[in-house]
Amino acid sequence: MRKFLYTLAAGVLATTAVYASDPVPAELRQSALEIFRPLPSTIPAVKDNPITAEKIALGKALFFDPRMSASGVFACNSCHNVGTGGDDNLETSIGHGWQKGPRNSPTVFNAVFNVAQFWDGRADDLKAQAKGPVQAGVEMANTPVQVVATLNSMPQYVEWFKAAFPGEDDPVTFDNFAKAIEAFEATLITPAPFDAYLNGDENALTLEAKQGLQLFMDKGCASCHGGINVGGEGYYPFGLVEKPGADVLPENDKGRFAVTNTADDSYVFRAAPLRNVALTAPYFHSGKVWDLKQAVAVMGTAQLGEELNDRDVDLIVAFLGSLTGKAPDIIYPILPAETAATPKPTANINN
């Protein structure tokens, strides 16, 4: 009993100590809950694709299988590496034939919560997204026909597709390939200190992170970077107030304009989802900014028309650090062995 009282007193003291110098309002968490949402504790449902354990297991194998690429070199995990924040830490990804991709690889973590996929939102969801890189000539350079032939050549994959898509006459399809990957990716959710805070744990954030959160809302960052992914919910012009330099915002990439073909969408991009942003340098679709502080400063001038001072930048970066979450444990999948019928890998370009 004596020990309990002591612990309690220490707890109160600690709390008091924090609050004594805390300039954030008592209702900060309530204000935050009007803008942000914590991650759920369960795997989210996705459209037209019931998620089952069998589908997740198949999707995990496909996600890690380099034989889904023409060369046999690249898997989904190559550019969306679950060990490095769900992306590849490159300016833009290196793909088939050592070609450089056009835009920075976004993180796969929590991507299931984005309104749409890719920097320009050209894929409605993860199953549509999954079909892109595998066919892109500068990425995996494969074809749906070849992917399906590769999968059908390995009896273990055929069994796994049957288990994941029961009742289908011909389950090994490119659509189901994409659906299985979507199911696995839906499990890649990373609860962070910010979630604990939103869920009621006042001690989950440091004072600096709370002050940064306050600034993030007060300055207007949260106008675009809100919701469950602190971004990823809408489209906005990059350079709303002042266009950044051509290194950060290259002239020849007009963003969502290429999707909608409307002038208003020139240099419009999906607001980046900011979960795990401390792990996913370099930043922006161009991948030209390696320092998170610099990225925050660029956002200040480009989107808010305000030169944020060093202290404000530091506090916002402290808040962003609270978005770094715990990735799920993923046991590396043992992939099916090739057979004589498996298409041979080719390193040729435009084969």
Place this chain on the structure above:
Amino acid sequence: MRKFLYTLAAGVLATTAVYASDPVPAELRQSALEIFRPLPSTIPAVKDNPITAEKIALGKALFFDPRMSASGVFACNSCHNVGTGGDDNLETSIGHGWQKGPRNSPTVFNAVFNVAQFWDGRADDLKAQAKGPVQAGVEMANTPVQVVATLNSMPQYVEWFKAAFPGEDDPVTFDNFAKAIEAFEATLITPAPFDAYLNGDENALTLEAKQGLQLFMDKGCASCHGGINVGGEGYYPFGLVEKPGADVLPENDKGRFAVTNTADDSYVFRAAPLRNVALTAPYFHSGKVWDLKQAVAVMGTAQLGEELNDRDVDLIVAFLGSLTGKAPDIIYPILPAETAATPKPTANINN
């Protein structure tokens, strides 16, 4: 009791049924034990490198970390993929700048038991081997200085090196990098049905696998492919009796000659360790043969001077299938985040 008797009777019947048509001698297993050894149940000790849990954990992170390559694209696991038999299923690996490596990537599984590493045995052990690909211009194209700078730039890595090499003043070294990788690789052991058989389980092998084992010993395959790894223990000329064609044995790769500079070592290679061989096509140092049956037939003519008939080849392949083991569960490591001090990746060749 009645059920027990029935089960016992069924067991006896099954055993009898196998043996009734079994032409393999009763002492087959004993003969095999004079040539082969089962895998141990514990992680083997390695020279000058005490293996600890901390070293294994660090080595696992390093093994999966693409930032150990100059480009940030390739990790050890890229070419020694633990999901696909411990190799990359390519003729020869694709590396930095989309260059093609000179020889087929050997499996990392059970490599700790090989007498030496690489096809020509030029590295005495796995810690020596680990320093090779990371520096090879056509593979990871990095330098020891850059590797150490990269590691030192991430406080989490520095902590892990301190824990793995306690008491060392400056634990973050290229030598320790290699030792940690060796420690992790020493855990990559894959017990197979053949081990269960050697350990006394007569039912672990099919009749065909046993017949294949008998042939494998009778024909002389086991003269080079013996020991714990069914190979990997000594050096032999490829084309001992008859040189295979220049596609399989390219003239410009003289194997161990480049290591020893003695004429006798022309076209001499380390006998391939055959564990998991069913998973590691394509075959030979040239990676030119994709079909295991064809590889066995090539060995028959090249090494034994004998055209093996189809049935013999099938039986030997059945035996080789019993060498496919269970890879350990590996949880994908969460890697340290880069900092401002982390050297930037470069895709340039000869930078």
